[in-house]
Amino acid sequence: MVVNTGKTFDPQRMLGTMRLADVDRGTDASGNHLIRIAGKPVRWALGCNFDVWPWACPATASSDAVRFGGDIAQLTDPTDTSIGMYVGTNAYYNGIFFEEQPDGSHALTTDIAAPHYYADGSTVITGSIRFRVSYDLMRTDMGIPNPETLTSTSLAGAVKTPTGAPAAGKFVTWHDPDGGGFFIEASGFTFSRKRLLVDAARITPTRPALARTVRKTARRGVLVHTRALPRGARVTSYAAYCRSASGHVVRASGAPGSSVVVVTGLRRGRSYRLQGGRELQGRPRCVERAAHPARPSLTLRPRAVPAARPAPASRGRPRGWRSTPHGRCATPTPCGWRTRSRDSRMVLNDSSA
Template sequence: MARHTHLLGALALLGATLTGLGTASPAAADYAERWCSTAAAPCIQSLSINGVAQSDASPVELVLNGPTDLGGYREVNLELSAAGAAPSPGDVLSVVINTGNAFVPDRMFGRLGLHDVDTWREGDGTHRIRITGTPVTWASGCDPEAAWPWPCPSTSTGDEIVFGADIAMLEDRDDSSIGMHAGTNAAFNGIFFDEQPDGSHALTTELVAPHYYADGTTPIAGAVRYRLSYRQMRSDMGTPNPETLTPGSLSGTINGGTGGGAFSTWHDPDGGGFFIQATGFTFSVKRIKVRPSRITPSRPVITRTQRTTSRKAVLTHTLATPRGAKVTGYQARCTPRRGAIVRSTGSAATKRVVVRGLRPGVSYTCRVAARSKAGTSAWSAKAKVRARVQAR
């Protein structure tokens, strides 16, 4: 079984991208409170809490992580801490960051609690990104220095309140990424594409985190989001036309179906990729597997049959829905009570298949299926074509 390994894109889940409100700040060399009033881009243009504007004199301190001169660096990370009363889960924060000209934010993958992310370009060519969300509780305790799977205590070593995320730049729409989207410090063991019996490749990864928060009784619920580019879905998942995927086109399991959780999928609204999100599972070690479940088109339905002559019939059908492979045409199969089966084909753009070569005076039972590069859809339900005697 072929296995391709990919570490997808912009960030690792245990990247310590954010530290807690009220916790000790990292070394000054790594973090700096970069308000645009005192520093050049990338810098903090504005911050509001529950609609109330803050400033660089606010007791709430918002800082950026990364070299002073990013110059094309792929990430900008936020840290939020508090010298006074800290925002808490339920508060709504909105921060606007000026990333300047060198760093063009294309996509932001972050933590649970994010409400909205907007990016735009000003008239002077500088770029902005606005992140709005609610702080979440973050658990810590895993040992990333150990061998995989990294050991995690059943109870986390501490809880923190965090807000923010990695602001990641995709070099182009063909990039793929994995982004943390949960109130945990889950770590992941790469991304693998394992060949399946049907020739497609399932995406698999492993996540680890403590099982309980520091109180020892509240389970840590996990979530993770992938962005797979269409190019990678074609090359590594065996999906010929990923732009035709529908929400039911992929299925996922956690720990082989025993780990709970739910999956949701959608196309990247900015184009070029597909999002896969798993939510609602608990830790400590979870193996996630996502694979194409119904890659062929949906089953068409015959809505009308018409015997136009003794040797010809027209089958009218619904158009099949592509689910990973575009429809290239239709095929019909008409079976008499006795005798040879008659077959015919139709165009992908029409809802009709003309069947020729029927025998006069013989009735047929017909079915229609959609064809694609990935294979043929399920056959439609049977539909009767009445007998017609040849005119003399």
């Protein structure tokens, strides 16, 4: 179905009674606004009383009707986040609301109702509803900072009874192929009234994994890790936590576009156990700094280096040390090499020594 709304009416929102497939908006060569609605008619059950709350629906519908239609609206506020919202359903629903969750995010909720049976008294009504919501709405009202990075597992849906008990039903989500929005579909639930809830269950980036560690110098190490993948919130930085056996702690951070974290401030001759984390920009207060217990720790150990050639005994210097004029390296021998330390572990090449 294609509707021409003229030059002055922009069809920015559509709420329909249909099995919605897709909605597209545009203009023709004359500048008229067009909205193309693709879907199928639905069998609509009548008999509920919506003048009271909670809604009252009989067990069996008073009559049935085949419907395919909708309400098209132009919104007065150009910043309204419901611009680009399209809905198709086979039952009554009371709109979209956003309820704050304990972590500060907001879940999308709606109540939907119909009789349990069609008018024949034996055919059970199976509910379905499909929402198309804009990225702007998801950012503003659901607290998802980067909805364009959502995956199929980022959102979690639930069907509940009026008392809050779980009920049967399934959810499917996907990005609008035309961009700018996200589809959420719930189906397979029966009536009377049900509440649908969709929240941002897993929008934090995937967990990075440490690939290898390199001790560059006595005081500096490098961690190479896999990159975390966004699924609703982009990575803003990576963080690493290093702890020696004696309790010395060093923290470091890496850029979001890098797979390397450089750790400085390590102590000479000490080995450190490393646990990597990541700092995320997601839902309010959604920051993860602690290591994940399920991931085994990796150890950065001092790298063994060849002992420096001892100076001739006639010079009178302690065996195992090599001096350099004015603190600079004498070519071609590299600067800063030392022999075994007293704790029998090899000390790293420390060019700053």
